[in-house]
Amino acid sequence: MRRKYLATCNPGLEDVTAEEVGSVLPGSRIVEVRDKRGRVVFESPYGEKWLASLYTLRSTHSISLLLLEARVGKDRGALAKIRDLSRSSGAARLIPEGASFAVRAERIGEGHEYTSIDIARYAGDGIGAAYEEVYGVKPLVRLGAPSIVFHAEVDDEIFRLGVLIAGEKSMHRRGYRVYDHPAALKPTIAYGLLRLAGARDGSTIMDPMCGGGTVAIEAALLFESPESIICVDKSPRHIRGAVLNSMAARVSSRIRFLVHDATRLEEKISPGSVDYVASNPPYGIRLGDPWSVRRLYDRFLPSLHRVMKGGGRASIITADSEYFEKAARRAGFRVLHARKVRHGDLWASVLVLEA
Ligand SMILES: C[S@@+](CC[C@H](N)C(=O)[O-])C[C@H]1O[C@@H](n2cnc3c(N)ncnc32)[C@H](O)[C@@H]1O
Incomplete structure (x- = not known):
């Protein structure tokens, strides 16, 4: 089975990430490189060995298994679309019964009539409503230390929802920086x-x-x-x-x-x-x-x-x-x-x- 993934990376270095994905995950295909936006969408086989390889990427900040991509626009009407799309995205089925979840959101580009907080709230509402339909109880939303973290973003007019699969902490935090240089490079x-x-x-x-x-x-x-x-x-x-x-x-x-x-x-x-x-x-x-x-x-x-x-x-x-x-x-x-x-x-x- 092949699935789509969203890799975020340092803006301006998207081609470096696309090349790394190609070499670390043979058989993957780059679907879209969002130049200067720090986004690379790729398609790759889905399975344990592929998931393990994702952790070895060195140019990425996060990796999400992409659940949906849709045009929603920049006016406030987008928010209802984000809620409905999130509800029908299948995201709720990825939350084990009783586990907590959170949505982290980003807004990329200019001219939106809503904030990243709005995106997170409406996507969370949609996923929560679907969870209730699946399990018959209200979901546990936990902003600190949730079990499952969804990544929601609007990039210009495109809404993307994914589930973070390489941890919530940005992958640029390697853990070796015990001495913090005042002008350290990522x-x-x-x-x-x-x-x-x-x-x-x-x-x-x-x-x-x-x-x-x-x-x-x-x-x-x-x-x-x-x-x-x-x-x-x-x-x-x-x-x-x-x-x-x-x-x-x-x-x-x-x-x-x-x-x-x-x-x-x-x-x-x-x-x-x-x-x-x-x-x-x-x-x-x-x-x-x-x-x-x-x-x-x-x-x-x-x-x-x-x-x-x-x-x-x-x-x-x-x-x-x-x-x-x-x-x-x-x-x-x-x-x-x-x-x-x-x-x-x-x-x-x-x-x-x-x-
Ligand atoms: C922007 S910092 C480099 C940060 C580094 N990339 C990191 O991630 O920690 C620039 C460094 O250049 C060093 N530097 C400035 N002038 C120098 C010179 N003439 N010779 C050698 N090092 C110099 C400074 O001491 C400083 O540590």
Whole structure:
């Protein structure tokens, strides 16, 4: 039996998720990629071995078994449709008798005459009414620690209802972050940077401004036998944090940590030795001085170019793509690709460079 699933992911990295789904779940088919919406709908066989594989996805935030998709519109009339559709969706039959449930909702896009709270309430009413029809008693709705969690969303005009099957906690929370870097990257974005750089097993991978080590840890979790994973930061405190995080992820022995300045990489790293780089240099927004970051780019990129192999690739996330791109070209890189990726409240840019 084949079923449809909804994967949510970091907006801007939907193609990375679609590719991962294809490689982790052979035989699956991508039905829709909602560009910049962080949504990928796919179809795949349904069964125990497939469900277990879903947990291994590293680019997704949640996975739902999709129960329905229907156009409901943006005016308030949509709410009655959401209730009726949820009632007839079969969702109630997924709740074991006596178990509690909750609906978590999202609203994506602009111009709706209702909120995500309305979506959750009307979908919950519909599922609750169907539960009463099935079991003859009122359902147990529990917002904290429910047994079953439904995901309801309106994406522009489309209503989707699914049941979360890989846990309610976002899958980007890997559990290894014992040291909380103040500007830590979501592990799902770190994974995306590695994929966009084209990083491969057996190669040398580096994050020259690694903070709490997210990129290096994701690389160590992804690849079985990399030549080397190098994690550089000028701050001894962040490097200590990165070591702690990598110990929590059980990969510390596979990463080389260096307290060093990324504008002088060649002092510690052999020239022409690094195949892939994925990194998140400071945005400088909090410093309020774009020129301090630009000066950093000007000094960092030539040094990075020197330690990378010819043809090696770097994917870098930045809030100042225009300047970064110019500085990268001046340093001798070719810019292969640029895209917008949602990073917290910001649409940042990811640039893929070739040395
Ligand atoms: C945005 S944070 C990286 C966060 C990291 N991706 C994580 O998930 O924790 C940028 C890091 O660059 C480091 N940094 C800034 N200038 C540097 C330099 N010249 N050399 C090395 N590291 C530098 C900072 O100490 C900071 O930890």
